[in-house]
Amino acid sequence: xxxVDPYQALQGLRPVxxxxxxxxxxxxxxxxxxxxxxxxxxxxxxxPQLSWSGFPAATRSFAVTCxxxxxxxxxxxxxxxxxNLPASVTSLEAGAGSAGGPSWGILGAPxxxxxxxxxMTACQPLRFANMFPP
Numbered sequence: 001x002x003x004v005d006p007y008q009a010l011q012g013l014r015p016v017x018x019x020x021x022x023x024x025x026x027x028x029x030x031x032x033x034x035x036x037x038x039x040x041x042x043x044x045x046x047x048p049q050l051s052w053s054g055f056p057a058a059t060r061s062f063a064v065t066c067x068x069x070x071x072x073x074x075x076x077x078x079x080x081x082x083x084n085l086p087a088s089v090t091s092l093e094a095g096a097g098s099a100g101g102p103s104w105g106i107l108g109a110p111x112x113x114x115x116x117x118x119x120m121t122a123c124q125p126l127r128f129a130n131m132f133p134p
Contacts, residue, residue: 019120050120051090059123060124061084062089066118068117
């Protein structure tokens with residue numbers, strides 16, 4: 001398990017606005033429900049419902065990721081990622097991203113507990129004006 005919260009460390013380097021993210025399927029710091037577990041562990045591989053509000057006005061799109069930092073890979077395991085969600089989208093229903101079949105893939109077992117870092121990012125337009133001097 002991570003001994004440090006990387007998002008908190010980044011906030012210390014360059015503070016950014018925060019916003020509210022909620023889910024009908026889990027509470028912050030709480031366990032994921034059985035539907036979010038892998039089918040191999042008795043679940044149904046369903047992504048959780050997510051809603052968000054209060055994001056910065058300059059937001060143009062969103063990205064959401066789910067990292068399992070405890071996976072035995074040396075660098076964790078990215079279970080889920082979505083990018084370029086329009087700023088007009090403020091929620092995802094349970095099962096989003098699984099058109100045609102399971103694509104969520106959280107691995108778990110009824111007698112184990114794993115931390116999942118669910119991260120929602122509000123993306124703003126890039127500013128290239130000073131990146132390429134004449």
